[in-house]
Amino acid sequence: MATTLHDVAKLAGVSAKTVSNVVNDYPHIKQATKERVLAAIAELGYRPNLSARGLRSGRSGVISLIIPDLRNSYFAELADAVMHAADQLGLSVLIELSGGDRAREAELLRGARLRAVDGVLYSALHLGDEDLAVVEEVTIPMVLLGERMFNAPNDHVTMRNTEGARAATEHLIALGRTRIVAFGAHRADIVGSASLRLAGYRAALEAAGMVFDPALVREVPVWGRFDGAVAMRAMLDEGVAFDGIVAFNDALALGAMRVLSERGVAMPDEVAVIGFDDIDEGRYSLPSLSTIAPGREQIARTAVSLLVERIAGGVDDVPPRRVYADFELVRRESTASSPVGADSPSPDVS
């Protein structure tokens, strides 16, 4: 007979709820407890078998991941992590791209129930709380990713945008930088990662008793390498003086760094740069890019397991849950005082 969650709980000497928490990779579980549960899982060969359940119930075993774009390395790496997490649970992933187009974002949501997937992981760039009606129409299980909808009746997995950007800014302040650019703002935006990261930047300045200078807030509507390069070239041409850059994502930072190098600006001596996302590319750039690791793997695992719980049912009375992934400041050469060399290969890069 197949091993159940209860068998694992019994062997580990914990509650079934705790096993579920470990399986779902929730934060705030004591390391010792986690290890005991994982050891019990390994010993019993427990594997939550959802595909079998799916076949019995007529489910397709497919979940949909709706993201803006795969060209953006953050989303490519997120999709990779989601697929690994889904595969662990016997699910495959239908990836759909909204292209960052507002109408398409809504259209994909409306079509979700028609495409007969078991559930949806949804990351929007444009739809926000004002579009709740569209979200509420979705009748199949859905978990929201990202930071645009905080009032939707759905589970929501997100990152610590404000705290992460604040930590990035504080890192530059600690290096003695006094004219720090917020790179990648979206002025028209009142929600979304750009505004949350800008809030973190402001909070760090304020806490340090530094004056917020709007001239140092740079609008960059699209967060790609090309756009970062164009915006940085413009800043240098305008003669804006600065000694630090908090880029709102790594791609912007990498585009900007290239232009700084072309113009002979020494990094980090003259300008220290930090990004956000911790994409693989930043480990090998010259200089290697300091960044905020937003907990991508944790976001993927948590989102998939929350979705799987909703698909499996029996949690209808559980109110919408919100999980914030843990972030980490990653120090590399772009904010270091001496070269540290390229990263050693990380174990998660296959």
Place this chain on the structure above:
Amino acid sequence: MSITMHDVAARAGVSIKTVSNVVNDYPHVSEATRSKVERAIAELGYRPNLSARSLRSGRSGVISLIIPDLRNAYFAELADAVMRQARARGLSVLIEQVAGGRDVELEILRGPRMQLVDGILYSPLSLDRDDSALLPDGPMVILGEQLFDGDRDHVTMANVDGARAATEHLLAQGRRHIVALGTDPHDTLGPAALRLQGYREALEAAGIPADPAYVSTVVSWHRSDGANAMREVIAAGLPFDGVVAFNDAMALGAMRVLQDAGLRIPDDVAIIGFDDLDETRYALPTLSTVDIGREEIAERAVELLIERIAAPGQPEAPRAIVSGFRVVPRESTGSVIAHTPRSRTAPSTL
């Protein structure tokens, strides 16, 4: 009795074909018609699912793209291109990753999910000619060389000629000790073997004896593999003045290691990659590469697959398409074009 598409069509006052178009999310359905059909679907509680839909109409409107992994930027950019091409033709794409070895690859290819899709675009990783009999029946286009027997169309890139041109590009600049970075002893028919062949042909044509010591082996084709391989080459103490990396990701990892070792690019070592990833335009130095016609590959592959879906077994003979290629000279091989792009060089969907 369950609700059928006929019931929906009758209720909405449209043809079955129109209901099918809405269900399959094809473009060019008027907004008014779409909402009429969706309302009827909601009122009747009609719910097609992938398998039921394909049983009834023979089509699910979904194709599968099987690739090694999205963490590899080449496949992320390819997947992005395939999805744009598929969407333009009203198809969704189910992406599956097979970077888990031969068994995983077979399991996915032969698994129940492949029965749900109309056709498969397959980029083989571990399987080869001996496995031809194991491939599932049904429409399939191979992205890569003709590795399999039978009537499989394939769309590939000019691996031999591209690598030869890359090597000749270095030879033309007087480089004589050129490292080939990225061979795989297990790959005797795939891209690694073919690019090695192109490298050898170029050396031979230039009258330079091939020295196996200049051929560097890797496990996979990520940045970390290029970095590790480059470290080994440097540690071996061989004199070298050029590197042909078998993809851009490895070249970017290798460039970083070269610079850490105090070698100047291109003065001491000229380096060229393969793939023309977006990030090569922003690297320091910008990376020379071979543009392998990714958009063309995606477009032709989707076209061929649609033809196979529409008329299985016609034509009987497998078709072979090789995309065009060109060498893109940049700073890493001494090109004087030393600036980040002034206009978008890649389709931006954001």
